[in-house]
Amino acid sequence: xxxxxxxxxxxxxxxxxxxxxxxxxxxxxxxxxxxxxxxxxxxxxxxxxxxxxxxxxxxxxxxxxxxxxxxxxxxxxxxxxxxxxxxxxxxxxxxxxxxxxxxxxxxxxxxxxxxxxxxxxxxxxxxxxxxxxxxxxxxxxxxxxxxxxxxxxxxxxxxxxxxxxxxxxxxxxxxxxxxxxxxxxxxxxxxxxxxxxxxxxxxxxxxxxxxxxxxxxxxxxxxxxxxxxxxxxxxxxxxxxxxxxxxxxxxxxxxxxxxxxxxxxxxxxxxxxxxxxxxxxxxxxxxxxxxxxxxxxxxxxxxxxxxxxxxxxxxxxxxxxxxxxxxxxxxxxxxxxxxxxxxxxxxxxxxxxxxxxxxxxxxxxxxxxxxxxxxxxxxxxxxxxxxxxxxxxxxxxxxxxxxxxxxxxxxxxxxxxxxxxx
Ligand SMILES: Cc1cc2nc3c(=O)[nH]c(=O)nc-3n(C[C@H](O)[C@H](O)[C@H](O)COP(=O)(O)OP(=O)(O)OC[C@H]3O[C@@H](n4cnc5c(N)ncnc54)[C@H](O)[C@@H]3O)c2cc1C
Numbered sequence: 211x212x213x214x215x216x217x218x219x220x221x222x223x224x225x226x227x228x229x230x231x232x233x234x235x236x237x238x239x240x241x242x243x244x245x246x247x248x249x250x251x252x253x254x255x256x257x258x259x260x261x262x263x264x265x266x267x268x269x270x271x272x273x274x275x276x277x278x279x280x281x282x283x284x285x286x287x288x289x290x291x292x293x294x295x296x297x298x299x300x301x302x303x304x305x306x307x308x309x310x311x312x313x314x315x316x317x318x319x320x321x322x323x324x325x326x327x328x329x330x331x332x333x334x335x336x337x338x339x340x341x342x343x344x345x346x347x348x349x350x351x352x353x354x355x356x357x358x359x360x361x362x363x364x365x366x367x368x369x370x371x372x373x374x375x376x377x378x379x380x381x382x383x384x385x386x387x388x389x390x391x392x393x394x395x396x397x398x399x400x401x402x403x404x405x406x407x408x409x410x411x412x413x414x415x416x417x418x419x420x421x422x423x424x425x426x427x428x429x430x431x432x433x434x435x436x437x438x439x440x441x442x443x444x445x446x447x448x449x450x451x452x453x454x455x456x457x458x459x460x461x462x463x464x465x466x467x468x469x470x471x472x473x474x475x476x477x478x479x480x481x482x483x484x485x486x487x488x489x490x491x492x493x494x495x496x497x498x499x500x501x502x503x504x505x506x507x508x509x510x511x512x513x514x515x516x517x518x519x520x521x522x523x524x525x526x527x528x529x530x531x532x533x534x535x536x537x538x539x540x541x542x543x544x545x546x547x548x549x550x551x552x553x554x555x556x557x558x559x560x561x562x563x564x565x566x567x568x569x570x571x572x573x574x575x576x577x578x579x580x581x582x583x584x585x586x587x588x589x590x591x592x593x594x595x596x597x598x599x600x601x602x603x604x605x606x607x608x609x610x611x612x613x614x615x616x617x618x619x620x621x622x623x624x625x626x627x628x629x630x631x632x
Contacts, residue, residue, distance in 0.1 A: 211236035213518055214298060214306055216288040216456070217314030218242035219251065220504050221485030221511030223270055225312050228515025230278045236519075238280045241300060243287040246341050247272060252504060254344040258372030267341060288315075291460035293478040310518040313457055313468060313476070313483040314511060317450035317502060322360070325421035327428075327446075334427045335444045338369045347445070354378050356440050358431050360419050361447035362389040364534065367402075369445050370411050371536055381412045381439060383419060383431075393532055393543050398564055398578045405539045405562060452487045452500050465489055467500040472524045474514035482518055484510035493527035494546050494575055494593070501528050529593065533586070542586045545576030545593050567607055572598050574606070588615065 213229050215222045218240045226238050249267040256262035275282050287301040291311070298306050319337035321329060329335050336347045347369075351357070355377040359366045362384035370380050384391070388399030389406070403413060414433065421432040428444050452467040463469040463477035467489035474482045485507035489498040506528045513525040531544040539562060546568055567589070568576035574592045579585065592599075592606070599606060602615050 211519075212307060212309045213238045213312070214308035214310070215240045215312040215314060216298070217312075217316055217485070217487075218244065218248050218282060218284075219314065219316055219485070220269075220507035221314035221316070221487075221514070222312065223248045223274075224508045224511035225314065225482075225484060225515035225518070226278070226280050228512045229519055230280065232516060232519040232521065238278070239306065240275075240280060240282045241286045241288050241298070241306070242282065242284050243301075244340060244342070245285050247275075247282070247284070249341050251339070251341075252368075254338065254341060255368040255372030257341070257344050258348055258369070259374065259376075288456060291456060291462075291481070293460050293462070293481060296480070309480065311481045312511075312514050312518065313462075313481065313487060314485045314507075314514075315453035315456060315487045316507075317452050317486040317500075319446060320449040320451050321446055322418075322448050324360075324419050326424075327422050329446075332422070332424065332426060332428050332444075334442060335422075335446065338365050338445055338447050339450065344372075347443070351377050351443060355442040357381070357443045357445065358383065358419070358439055358441040359445045359447060360384075361445075361449065362386065362413065362415070363392065363447065363449065364390060364532065365450075366445070366447035367406065367536060368534075369447055370406065371409075374409055374411065374537075377443070379412070380410070381414060383414045383417060383433065385416065385418045387416050389413070389415075393530065393547065394541075394578060395547055395566070398541070398543070398566065398580060401562060401564055401580055402536060402539065402541060406536055409537050450486070450502060452489075452502075454487060457481075457483065457487075465498070469498070473517045473522065474510055474525055475517065482514040484514040490525065491527055493529045501530060503528075503531065505531070527594075531590065540579075540581050542579045542582075543577065544586075544590055545574075546570075547576050547578060569599065569607070572600050574599065588612065 213236055229238055248269040250269050253262050253267055288298050290299040296308050319339050337343055357377050357380045359382045362382045370382055388396050389403045417433045417435040419431045420434045422428045423430045428441050430438050431441050432438050454464040454468050457468045458464045468483040468487050470476055470483050470488050474484050476483050486502040489500055492499045510525050513523050516523045529545050533542045564580040565582050566578040577589045
């Protein structure tokens with residue numbers, strides 16, 4: 211059996227691992243257009259700040275591949291899939307045949323239309339998605355750099371944190387009225403923003419960059435509110451788009467992401483897809499969405515890998531979830547954050563702390579926790595299990611909760627499962 215995987219990151223690596231766990235003999239090949247072995251993408255900002263050394267960036271080291279007899283072709287772009295003849299054309303004129311194929315191509319930065327912006331020409335404009343982006347950026351910054359970051363989402367803020375203390379100034383610009391607008395409400399966003407501001411990072415919200423000035427290097431940016439900012443380094447971090455073209459051009463069904471069934475198989479037989487490049491079922495909204503998260507990509511990759519070996523395993527249902535820290539402030543958000551007014555509960559928002567539970571129809575459907583991380587596992591389980599809150603031992607909005615929130619029988623089951631029982 212020949213297994214071929216395009217993409218060597220969370221989804222691709224976990225698929226390869228699952229394949230090998232079930233098939234010791236088949237050929238497993240991973241094709242990656244990056245020059246590095248699989249690394250922790252969320253670590254790029256820590257590499258930039260110097261907190262994580264290059265040798266600690268790797269998600270899997272060379273032994274992982276060696277001991278599992280997995281071949282990895284780095285610096286190799288999959289250019290075309292021929293689903294009829296079960297072949298993939300690789301850069302440099304190579305052609306690889308497959309019995310089972312996984313597309314785990316992730317996403318690419320979205321570059322908004324900005325007057326005079328040309329990433330191929332301007333040497334001080336960066337995206338922040340790959341380790342290589344981080345290496346190039348680190349090589350370019352100086353103590354005198356005035357950095358402008360377009361985008362106050364997770365990636366833009368992580369880039370800002372990574373640069374802190376190494377440059378003269380950092381200004382983050384976003385069209386929204388708050389940071390991380392897609393996952394936070396205003397109260398939570400304000401806490402995060404003011405904490406980041408205390409570290410000398412400036413925000414300009416409800417505005418956007420409409421023009422950049424400079425030919426080979428951008429030297430200033432013009433904002434839609436009329437302001438002009440000096441700029442030595444521009445980072446574009448306004449969002450990502452799933453890499454669907456390879457699949458689309460092969461005739462595989464795509465929408466925003468590649469369409470897969472619950473076994474992660476695409477519309478083409480024996481072709482699977484997983485991770486940031488696919489659309490999958492959002493448990494809470496009950497609709498197909500791109501959930502660009504590391505855990506989701508890992509779970510989907512593992513499921514795809516199992517199924518490629520002939521098993522029948524359904525991918526776990528997912529919902530948005532972020533666990534992240536900014537300058538030591540812990541933020542965990544999950545599920546649906548916006549809500550109908552009467553159901554939504556906010557408790558304790560003092561001293562850089564916030565707990566917000568979003569309850570609807572007797573179920574927890576979302577939460578935001580700032581510096582409350584110890585309860586996150588239980589809240590997540592309540593959402594995941596669609597637990598009716600009236601069946602619990604006490605009111606989760608009134609009391610800090612632990613496993614004792616569950617009735618005794620349920621509690622025993624959960625402890626037993628947690629310890630690896632059956
Ligand atoms: C700075 C940063 C911080 C993040 N922080 C978090 C976090 O805290 N929590 C969280 O859950 N998520 C976080 N994420 C998102 C997380 O990293 C992604 O959800 C995850 O990496 C998705 O994994 P994937 O395997 O689907 O795709 P990717 O990690 O994008 O990997 C896809 C791989 O395929 C390669 N590829 C694409 N096309 C081809 C081709 N044609 N041929 C060969 N190779 C190809 C790509 O180069 C890439 O190496 C962060 C992302 C970034 C950039």
